Amino acid sequence: MMDEKLKQLKKKYMNTPIPKELDDVVHDTLMSKQKKPKRPNPNWFIGLAAAVMLFVLTINTSPVVAGNLAKIPVVGSVIQVLTISEIHVHEENYDADITTPNVHNFDDKQTENSLNQKYIQESKQLYDEFKNEVGNLKKNGEGHYNVDASYDVITDNEKILSIKRTVQKTQASSYETIKFDTIDKQKEMLLTLPILFKDDSYISTISNVIKDQMREQIRNDENKVYWVRDAGINLPPEGVFDQIDANQSFYINENYKLVIAFDDYEVGPGYMGTAEFVIPTEKIANELEGDAYIK
Template sequence: MNPENGKKTYESIEIPEKLNEMVEQTIASKNKEELRMHFEKENETKKSVSHRPVWRGCVAAAAAVLVAGTVGLNASPAFAEEMSKVPVIGQLAQVLTFRSFQGTEGDVELNVNVPVVRGADGKELPAKVNAQIQQITANYEAQAKEDMAEYKKAFFETGGTEEEWAGRTMDLYIDYDVKYFEDDILSLEVTTARGWVFADEERSYYNIDLKNDKALTLEDLLGQDYVSICNKSIVEQINERIAKDENVSFFGYGKNTDEIGSIGGFETVDANTSFYLNADGEVVISFPEYSIAPGYMGIQEFVIAKP
């Protein structure tokens, strides 16, 4: 969107009749954001509108309406459908909440928001992505409940009492974040996490060219030499982080250069390496917990400068 057209676009927006009601209901519900803050250590405001660059050209007055729209899109499918008819916000409504649930099932506290990607008629990839996301999140939820049931059984079999068990729950979290959406390029992050006797978090990424109905690859974005470009940048960033902070640790680097410490250390990216596009359209490589660094380091991300 051209900046000079932002004011005209804003002034032409017809606000849905139930906008205020939906926004008030969404803002009143804090459970989702509180759980997100618990699991996302790196950025407590990760769900902010700065992750939606499609709005960069809008004037300040329009931004207030768009902020309200963003909150609603991620909270209510009905609201998202309504807002899909509104200029500017309509593009974001291509990512809707498929299933949203907050509540308790047995000993599991659930906070679930599963996305669905809408594509143009005749496009096949969005349907495949949706099926994969639904399968991943369903499996994660089922496995979490099974693990909690086994843990509870073992707890009582080893002498635990009802009094000692009281208050023990698993916090299960499934949510998504639109990392980038511009010019029909969508970069979507799906997070699954749980906290009980230990905490873990996993992130899956979907980078889609909606117009051409194809999944984007690192080679598409960085060229044929993407492996060497990424490897060089990641190694440099690892060494920089170690040099700046003595508490930073990576397998096979710095103090962990011995044989044991190098097991599992970063070596190279490949076609299966996870990545997403950030708000500036830059490639961000993402490594799961424990994959290239100790667990306390969490998920490790590296921004790769465009060649």
């Protein structure tokens, strides 16, 4: 009986459609191979096979299985994050590993579809950029280029879902960017900084808290460097941190604390990597719209 159910799930899994946008990427890759001259070439078939093997697009977590798990009786809906696709390209000097998340089980399908479409487009854009960059490097017969895109669920409790997407590009040096989506699971609403606060006074308040934390870290660790004034360090002519953006990258952690995040080179030298600062709630209590999300 159980074997039969597993067979049925496997059949449904294998028949799960690939999103059109990502399917187009596979199609373009194969079509580019077909456009080569038809002159007999013993390496052509090997090249085509390599193209198929180097470009792997898989559904790692079956929506069918996830759907069955979600039918277990619980209080409220079970919003899940699945891996809908993976792109793997491995050639000499060139590598790409791009993983695409997919949110699942929203009652509000408009919000669900909007998030998933964004994730698919981000992956497609990364792969298109990778193809173009590699094409240019190959023309010049030089260079290395790597792209690694992944995601993590960093908060998942009864109220908050926070998804982190990380992209690392490596050529002569490495550069990492991070993006977050923080979702009210009960209202199925994407949260933004302006939603969390009464007015834009939060910008200066949070910025001052972060600058104080930067200075303290610099005082306590000689290896720490942030581009902040009044810290006793030499500053670059441009790029000194003054204040956060109104829609600065952020998430809400498992302790319901606000965390502000920065990309590589955004507030310090490259070796510092990405930076995150936990904002004490008492420092922003007067600016908060309420205590529904940040406590």
